[in-house]
Amino acid sequence: MNLIELFVQGISYTHTQNSAYALLLSTVKTNRKLPIIIGAFEAQSIALAMEKDLVASRPLTHDLFKNFAESFSINVEKVIIHKLIDGVFYANVVCESFERQVILDARTSDAIALALRFKAPIFTYAHILEKAGITLDETEFMEDENESIDEINKEIDDILDNLSNKSTNPYANYSIEQLNELIEKAILDENYDEAAKIQEVINQKK
Incomplete structure (x- = not known):
């Protein structure tokens, strides 16, 4: 291409x-x-x-x-x-x-x-x-x-x-407080791909 x-x-x-x-x-x-x-x-x-x-x-x-x-x-x-x-x-x-x-x-x-x-x-x-x-x-x-x-x-x-x-990010409608809790859990679980998706939404909401 x-x-x-x-x-x-x-x-x-x-x-x-x-x-x-x-x-x-x-x-x-x-x-x-x-x-x-x-x-x-x-x-x-x-x-x-x-x-x-x-x-x-x-x-x-x-x-x-x-x-x-x-x-x-x-x-x-x-x-x-x-x-x-x-x-x-x-x-x-x-x-x-x-x-x-x-x-x-x-x-x-x-x-x-x-x-x-x-x-x-x-x-x-x-x-x-x-x-x-x-x-x-x-x-x-x-x-x-x-x-x-x-x-x-x-x-x-x-x-x-x-x-x-068009985005399928499942965290788009979560609050900042909920997102912070979710990202902490994702990091503890070493689920870094999920943490990246959550951080993307946090950055957009700030």
């Missing part, structure tokens, strides 16, 4: 989920966009990587990863968003060190934050764009087009809400 290159178009706050943001990726050759729900911390990290004039007072987690990797001659070659299941995107970080290539599984938001820091290209496949992509005007994220931004944000919200409704 041929890879389609993407670039980060911008980040928009989404009103459908608390403390959630829409990361908008755009194809290089078309006007097709790929919206991805990310948390506030990841949004901040990506925004800092996009703005050269903004520097965190202390290294963020992704900055630490980059410093650590470079200290051991590890480079991020590219990021591939390779799968979409129940509204959740899956990504691989392709690394290279001393002519050895290693592929690491990563959350898409983390993978993109690293790609920006390493100036590595971001790719996905056509079937993912067909399933979750949208087409928007080129006026989005322009500060002097408030009316257009409102319309675009509403469309992004609708898309993200639709993606969220």
Whole structure:
């Protein structure tokens, strides 16, 4: 399958989920966009990587990863968003060190934050764009087009809400208190896959 290159178009706050943001990726050759729900911390990290004039007072987690990797001659070659299941995107970080290539599984938001820091290209496949992509005007994220931004944000919200409704995460309707109890039990039982699902919902509710 041929890879389609993407670039980060911008980040928009989404009103459908608390403390959630829409990361908008755009194809290089078309006007097709790929919206991805990310948390506030990841949004901040990506925004800092996009703005050269903004520097965190202390290294963020992704900055630490980059410093650590470079200290051991590890480079991020590219990021591939390779799968979409129940509204959740899956990504691989392709690394290279001393002519050895290693592929690491990563959350898409983390993978993109690293790609920006390493100036590595971001790719996905056509079937993912067909399933979750949208087409928007080129006026989005322009500060002097408030009316257009409102319309675009509403469309992004609708898309993200639709993606969220497709999720089969059984913990979506639990309260924070219930989720905290469940995640503690899952960790005690060493059921880390289940703990990850619960943590995902906790992050969305914060």
